[in-house]
Amino acid sequence: MNYSSCLKRHFGNSIVYVFFILLIPNSLLAQTDPVFKPISADIIQLSSKVLGEYRKVYIYAPPADTLMPDKRYPVMYILDGDNHFSLVAEYCRYLSRSDVNVVPEMIIVGIPNTNRVRDLTPTHSITDNDGNPDTTSNSRYKSSGGGNIFLQFIGTELIPYIDAHYKTKPFKIFAGHSFGGITTINCLLTRPDMFGAYIAISPSFWWDKGYLLSLAAEKLKNDRVINKMIFYSDAYEGLSDGQSTFHNDLVKFDAIITQRKIPGLDHKYVSYPEDTHMTEPIKAYYDALRFIFRRSDLR
Template sequence: MKSSFLKKHFTFVFFIVFLLFSFKASAQKVRPIKSDQGEVVTMHSDILKEDRRILIYAPKDSANSEKKYPVIYVLDADNHFAQMVEYSKYLSRQDVFVIPPLIVVGITNTDRNRDLTPSHSNVDYFGKSDTTANSPYKNSGGNEHFFQFIQKELMPYVSSNYKTQPYRIFAGHSFGALTTINCLINYPDMFDAYIAVSPSFWWDQKFLLKLADKKLKAGSTLSKTLFFSDGNEDSSSPGSPFHTDVLKFDSLLKKRNIKGLDFEYMTYPAESHMTVPIKSYYDGLRFIYHQWQLPPVSDEKLNPEIVMKHYKGLSQKFGYLILPDEAYFNDLAQWLVKKPATLNNGIKLLEMNTVNYPSSSRAFTALGAAYVVKGEKQNAIASYKKASELNPTSNEIKSRLKELQK
């Protein structure tokens, strides 16, 4: 009798607990994560005689819809586009800000072995020739047409449909890296900077190494930026010259002492051919923009003169006018305004923003708030009036102005 009662009691309790957990589980809200990875553009290429699928991510600045951005073109987009977008987003965040925001253009493949090789060859990585109808390299050697597609069709499309600055980066891995270096050698003015991750110099009996040796003359001028790298490719193929070939290219560049060529080579012994892009693309972006950050300076000494001098240098290096980023220096200035010792430094930076961005209501609103902190009522009113003129629909600006005019 007692055993039967306990059995029934346990069954009832288990049922209640099951219901409670069921209700709790059903009450949870599950929503998909929204990630802005840009858009897919399908464009027809008359040069390649086929449709091409292009992935494009463009940053957005709600306070400045006319803001323009450098562009990075990424090969093998199915593998590397998302990675490059996230690097661009994170590294250009206001609390990081070691590179500018970038438009990322990813070029997906149709015939990779055709488009990403500089010469025709049927010889594979292991030196075996395949001249059969099924040879994977039967259409190889299409770099020239591929460059024409990028230069004459893709670049004009991007420039016409997105807010672009005249600074372009070309990034590729493996055959893609072979393509970027071939472009640097033969068509250097197509891009300003190049990232080549584990270039396949083995291709066609080291065709590109020989070409580099022939065309990159000692003492010549090539005002470009190049980052190249490799992993531990030789570990999977004992006796492979992969790493040796990349070292030869590095040695060639060093010996030729090419004027204006800013280059860096990095090797990653712990990475395979397929993992090395993760580190290389990050380091490549950091190398290209290694001067982007403002040099270390104390809050008490920071002023518009130091800032404008730095950005003048950036403008000269990258070849277009680069102003101090409005949002970044707005946030920095507001931090300085909170401390009495750096209040004036903050106000000067905000005044700099209004000069650099005279159509920004955000800049004048922030300056008005800083004048209030300092007790300069008339300057605050003047700044809020200007902000209201620029953004007449803002009730917040009107409210602040009304409060000051009492």
């Protein structure tokens, strides 16, 4: 049986369109088990008041546990959902198998973009990564600076929706790459209580002349406890005058964190010099999951 359906749900003042994909049951495909099961996802369409637009979200949930029907799961929110959602869902499914068992079963929420530059930048700026302003009317960054409103959407609309409709535990991870990386770091600095762990894969610290590095220097002080986890990484990328901008910036960020010895902040920095900006996520999402779930209290 193949089956698809679409229904409207009312959620607070928002209409939520929920789409299901149910894949063909294995029993119809062959006589013997097991068979290949692709990652399947709910695809929902949230009507966001905060953003004033419909937002599609992908949700992978572990198969029901018949022995523990009330089992609840940590949740991982992933930016640039179209790039990384299915990879991370695949990782979590494999790594939580009983014969692998290094991360718990998790709910994975992928957030694809509508206007990436608007949503994943913390400030308005038209300066590119070489430090040159683009003042033309077609500047690729002209819509930038919506990052804090986007975090408000996640905190006040998306997370409550997921918590209301899925079997969530309180522990939540926020993961992003490149512009997604400055978004997760901006969240840690400005709204640290939204998540329990943050992943920033090659965050674009060059944004707005190093705005977030300055903010980190201001916000991360050793007189304040931050009981959070953060994994950050870079690759061989962004060379300018023979220097890797990404790497140099990550070293500065890491120095702020390690030298100030922020009480409670559990951090890890990994450099992947053999990887590019785009291949790095393959290794970094895995290492980040292993770093976070080395702590048995989070399993």
